[in-house]
Amino acid sequence: MVTLKDIAEAAGVSSMTVSRVLNSKTEYSRPSFAVRAQKIRKLADAMGYQPNVAARAISTGKFASAGLFVAKKRAEGVNAGSSVFVRGLVSRLDEQSIALSYAVVEVDQDSSPTLLRERRLDGMILEAEQTLSLGNHKAILGANMPVVLLNHRAEFDAAYPDEVLAAGAATRLALEGGHRRIALLGNTDSDHFSGPDRRAGYEKAMLDAGLKPEVIHADANNAWARAEAIAPLLRRADRPTALIVIEGVWQNAMVAAAMAGLRVPEDLSLVAIGQLANAHDAQLTHVRMPTYWVGRAAADLLVAKMISPHEPQPAVAVPYRHVDRGVTFKPIP
Amino acid sequence: MVTLKDIAEAAGVSSMTVSRVLNSKTEYSRPSFAVRAQKIRKLADAMGYQPNVAARAISTGKFASAGLFVAKKRAEGVNAGSSVFVRGLVSRLDEQSIALSYAVVEVDQDSSPTLLRERRLDGMILEAEQTLSLGNHKAILGANMPVVLLNHRAEFDAAYPDEVLAAGAATRLALEGGHRRIALLGNTDSDHFSGPDRRAGYEKAMLDAGLKPEVIHADANNAWARAEAIAPLLRRADRPTALIVIEGVWQNAMVAAAMAGLRVPEDLSLVAIGQLANAHDAQLTHVRMPTYWVGRAAADLLVAKMISPHEPQPAVAVPYRHVDRGVTFKPIP
DNA sequence: CATTCTTATGTTAGCGCTATCATTTGTCAA
DNA sequence: TTGACAAATGATAGCGCTAACATAAGAATG
Numbered sequence: 001m002v003t004l005k006d007i008a009e010a011a012g013v014s015s016m017t018v019s020r021v022l023n024s025k026t027e028y029s030r031p032s033f034a035v036r037a038q039k040i041r042k043l044a045d046a047m048g049y050q051p052n053v054a055a056r057a058i059s060t061g062k063f064a065s066a067g068l069f070v071a072k073k074r075a076e077g078v079n080a081g082s083s084v085f086v087r088g089l090v091s092r093l094d095e096q097s098i099a100l101s102y103a104v105v106e107v108d109q110d111s112s113p114t115l116l117r118e119r120r121l122d123g124m125i126l127e128a129e130q131t132l133s134l135g136n137h138k139a140i141l142g143a144n145m146p147v148v149l150l151n152h153r154a155e156f157d158a159a160y161p162d163e164v165l166a167a168g169a170a171t172r173l174a175l176e177g178g179h180r181r182i183a184l185l186g187n188t189d190s191d192h193f194s195g196p197d198r199r200a201g202y203e204k205a206m207l208d209a210g211l212k213p214e215v216i217h218a219d220a221n222n223a224w225a226r227a228e229a230i231a232p233l234l235r236r237a238d239r240p241t242a243l244i245v246i247e248g249v250w251q252n253a254m255v256a257a258a259m260a261g262l263r264v265p266e267d268l269s270l271v272a273i274g275q276l277a278n279a280h281d282a283q284l285t286h287v288r289m290p291t292y293w294v295g296r297a298a299a300d301l302l303v304a305k306m307i308s309p310h311e312p313q314p315a316v317a318v319p320y321r322h323v324d325r326g327v328t329f330k331p332i333p
Numbered sequence: 334m335v336t337l338k339d340i341a342e343a344a345g346v347s348s349m350t351v352s353r354v355l356n357s358k359t360e361y362s363r364p365s366f367a368v369r370a371q372k373i374r375k376l377a378d379a380m381g382y383q384p385n386v387a388a389r390a391i392s393t394g395k396f397a398s399a400g401l402f403v404a405k406k407r408a409e410g411v412n413a414g415s416s417v418f419v420r421g422l423v424s425r426l427d428e429q430s431i432a433l434s435y436a437v438v439e440v441d442q443d444s445s446p447t448l449l450r451e452r453r454l455d456g457m458i459l460e461a462e463q464t465l466s467l468g469n470h471k472a473i474l475g476a477n478m479p480v481v482l483l484n485h486r487a488e489f490d491a492a493y494p495d496e497v498l499a500a501g502a503a504t505r506l507a508l509e510g511g512h513r514r515i516a517l518l519g520n521t522d523s524d525h526f527s528g529p530d531r532r533a534g535y536e537k538a539m540l541d542a543g544l545k546p547e548v549i550h551a552d553a554n555n556a557w558a559r560a561e562a563i564a565p566l567l568r569r570a571d572r573p574t575a576l577i578v579i580e581g582v583w584q585n586a587m588v589a590a591a592m593a594g595l596r597v598p599e600d601l602s603l604v605a606i607g608q609l610a611n612a613h614d615a616q617l618t619h620v621r622m623p624t625y626w627v628g629r630a631a632a633d634l635l636v637a638k639m640i641s642p643h644e645p646q647p648a649v650a651v652p653y654r655h656v657d658r659g660v661t662f663k664p665i666p
Numbered sequence: 667c668a669t670t671c672t673t674a675t676g677t678t679a680g681c682g683c684t685a686t687c688a689t690t691t692g693t694c695a696a
Numbered sequence: 697t698t699g700a701c702a703a704a705t706g707a708t709a710g711c712g713c714t715a716a717c718a719t720a721a722g723a724a725t726g
Contacts, residue, residue, distance in 0.1 A: 003712060014676050019714065030722070033674065050451050054390035055712035058681050063387065068435075070416060083403060083416070087437050090446075094436075099452055101432045102401075104420050113423075118383050119432055222616035222660050223587065224597045248611045251584040254556065258591035264557045277610050278581045283555035327555050336682060347706050352684065363692075366704070388682035391711050 002049045010047065011040050018044070022051070053099075057120075065099040066302060067121045068150075069113075071128040072104050085150060088295020089125060096303055098122070123302045125150050146305035148313075150298045153193035156312040157305065159297035163194045163273075166287045166320045167201030170244050170271045173285075173323065175209050177331030179242040179269065182206065183214040185230065185253055186246025186274075195246075198273060202244055214240065218249050227255035234260035234268065241267075241332060247274035250284060250328075265330035272328075285329035288322045335382045343380065344373050351377070355384070386432075390453075398432040399635060400454045401483075402446075404461040405437050418483060421628020422458060429636055431455070456635045458483050479638035481646075483631045486526035489645040490638065492630035496527045496606075499620045499653045500534030503577045503604045506618075506656065508542050511665030512575040512602065515539065516547040518563065518586055519579025519607075528579075531606060535577055547573065551582050560588035567593035567601065574600075574665060580607035583617060583661075598663035605661075618662035621655045 004022075008015040021040045028034040057063045068089065086100070093100050101121070103113040105128070123146040149158035167184075174182045188199035199215060206213040216233060220226040226249070233239060234256055245253050250272045254264060262268045265285075272279060272286035279286050297316040304313050337355075341348040354370045355377055361367040390396045401422065419433070426433050434454070436446040438461070456479040482491035500517075507515045521532035532548060539546040549566060553559040559582070566572060567589055578586050583605045587597060595601045598618075605612060605619035612619050630649040637646050 001712095004714095005712080015712090016677085016714080017675060020675085023714090028674085030673070032722090050453075052391065052453070052712050053451055054387040054396065054453070055681095056714075057387035058385065058391055058683085058711095059713045059715080061681080065434075072420075083437075086435055087405075090435055090437060094446055097447065097451065099434045101398075101434055102419055102423055103427075104416075104423060113427060114430065118386055118430065120383075120385070120387070223584075223611075223614075224661065227587070227591065248614075251556075251587075251611075254560070254584075254588045255591045258560065258588045278556075278584075281556075281581075328557065334682095337684095338682080348682090349684080349707085350705060352682095353705085356684090361704085363703070365692090385682050388711095389684075391681095391713085392683045392685080394711080 001052070002044075002047045003052070004049075007040065007044050007047060007049055011043055013040070022049075063120045063122050064097055065101060065119060065121055066093060066299075067101050067103055067119070067124045069103050069105045069124055069126050069128070084291040085127070085295040085298075088292040088297075089150075089299045090295075091292075092296045092299030092303070098303075100125075121145060123147070123306050125298055125302060127151055146302060146309050148298050148302045148305065151294060153197070153317075154315055156315055157301060158315040159294050159301055160193065160315070160317060161289050161291070161294050162317040162319045163197035164201035164204075165317075166273050166289065167198040167244065168205045169201075169320060169323065170273045170287045171202050171205035173287075173329070174242040174244065174269065174271055175205065175211075177242070177269070177329065179332055180211060181214075181238060181240045182211070182242045182244060183216050183233075183240040184244045184246070185216045185218055186249040187217055187219055188215060188246070189217075194274070198246055218252055223252055224255070226252040227259060230256035231259040234262055239268075242269040242271065242329070245270055245272045247272075247276065250276075250279075250286075265328050269330050270328040279326075280324065283326045283328070284324070285326035286324050287320050288324055290318045290321050293321065294318045334385070335377075335380045336385070337382075340373065340377050340380060340382055344376055346373070355382075396453045396455050397430055398434060398452060398454055399426060399632075400434050400436055400452070400457045402436050402438045402457055402459050402461070417624040418460070418628040418631075421625040421630075422483075422632045423628075424625075425629045425632030425636070431636075433458075454478060456480070456639050458631055458635060460484055479635060479642050481631050481635045481638065484627060486530070486650075487648055489648055490634060491648040492627050492634055493526065493648070493650060494622050494624070494627050495650040495652045496530035497534035497537075498650075499606050499622065500531040500577065501538045502534075502653060502656065503606045503620045504535050504538035506604055506620075506662070507575040507577065507602065508538065508544075509664075510575070510602070510662065513544060513665075514547075514571060514573045515544070515575045515577060516549050516566075516573040517577045517579070518549045518551055519582040520550055520552055521548060521579070522550075527607070531579055551585055556585055557588070559585040560592060563589035564592040567595055572601075575602040575604065575662070578603055578605045580605075580609065583609075583612075583619075598661050602663050603661040612659075613657065616659045616661070617657070618659035619657050620653050621657055623651045623654050626654065627651045 004015040004018045008018045018040055021037045022044060028037050053064060090100050101119060125148050127150040147157065151160050152158050153160045171182060184199060184202045188195040203213040218226045218230055220229050230252060243253050250270055253270055257264050257268050264270055270285060272284050275289045275291060276286055297318050301313045337348040337351045341351045351373055354373045361370050386397060423433050434452060458481050460483040480490065484493050485491050486493050504515060517532065517535045521528040536546040551559045551563055553562050563585060576586055583603055586603055590597050590601050597603055603618060605617050608622050608624060609619055630651050634646045
């Protein structure tokens, strides 16, 4: 392994100089030194120097690492702690040479992952069902380090998708396609903020268009039963011509449509919102959640908090970036 | 922060003694020393000692950390790099006080994540579409450290779910319920091993029962179209009474059933296999993939390889653990 | 050219831990 | 009791890096 000393010897300077050249952000004001600095950088590169993060950590007391804590309940769902969130996190943290370690938190236990306690993190990102439930985790919240909430709506230090906006966009898409009877389908009473927020976005868009919102819950305890519960609504004379569907409920909607003898999208349009697993593969018309960007936003916040730990950062509601047109939506002629 | 020295002073011994007591695995043969060791351990605990991993790393050259590398293509799917795999990995690695860092690999680029290059990992876990495609990644494969493949079938150093077994179990479940016309529904030609393996497991079970296997592909490019392609098969007089469905295709199967005027499970039974997102919520009858345990198995392998790096470890095909009975299966009366 | 000011470099020490070797302590046999 | 051997401890040094201070080398000024 190449060390600073090796480079220093090769360059004929002290290791401190090399350390400064490679790591301090101060610019060299005198041209001749800038040139020499450049030479050192080239040399380091040529020799394949990689800083020893452990040595740096022990010297500075900073570990250049963050922990991602995911509540077990969420970790068990496939969406949660999703690698797309993580990709966003990692991409941003990597820019700051911050490593991300992963831990799963058992919500109702008082233990914290031994490993992450040992690791002396400089900050943490939390993805948990409810902030309150973390009260148990004294070990974690008492850790006295910057904490950022991921996919959780709060006033400060949180990054989450703008569900109000997304639901509004989905609804307006239907409206612009000439639909008038547009219902919202899915469970909007979840304790997660997304439910109420989506409902709010939908209702506002409908009311703005002078239309009456209709929210249909699909909460039977299995997929077939949910479809059977939905089907009658689709047999009504004044049935909706478009459904705004939340999460995986779009699958139930399709079954219900088939039960009611309707075709998608000729007789019934579907526009989905949420963190959708197979939406692209299904060519579903949907407002794509900016999952990746929520991850990045959370990492942004964390970096900011690492710089000024006691300054609350305003939360970020990340707007959606794309609407996948798909094939499940058709304008009214 | 409490250091070894602090404990040493409190205990009236040298810091080396404390270090040995807390970290060496050698037992004390003389009773009086065992007692003293116990005292030191208690003291360390009472003082809240946490080893400084950075200091240890710099001293030993071992970093007690592993990297999880997920190919970008996979990371974009929701299943992939799934937190359930990761939970398994973390739970096992945590036992060895090994931290897991996360990186996403861009398959067709020659770059490796800067961060993980710097971090001096002691090993890595790779989840990649194909081993071959990693040829690009000289930086990664040339890293000269233990590597274990996750969710990838290979002869050595790999952990993956036993898809043959799972598909066989699903098929036998249908057979034991008295079904005779059992078709396999889904894409079994994927480049991922799971496709062919599942097909093999299904076909073997059918042939063993003296029945003719029937494999139906559902490869239209959107969900509704897939259902429409499946529906005619369900209208045949000799239609299957049970379907073994792969991955998300069960959703299409339900739509197709509704189109054909069949009820689930009264007229058509569904048994699913694969890494299923909402299977539990849908109360789907399915053979649950041992995702968590595959993660643990991979971590096991890695730990073994860290101890003897040049000894290939036989691959582990992790058998399923549970069959979720759900409500989509019904025996033939 | 001397003096001051600025900028860059070098020196030293230490972060917390463990490898290594030297030393002490205990145990058992003679 | 003594010597021989094992078991446990202690002293020292060093891992690679950076903080902090001391020093040297440029630039600016008269």
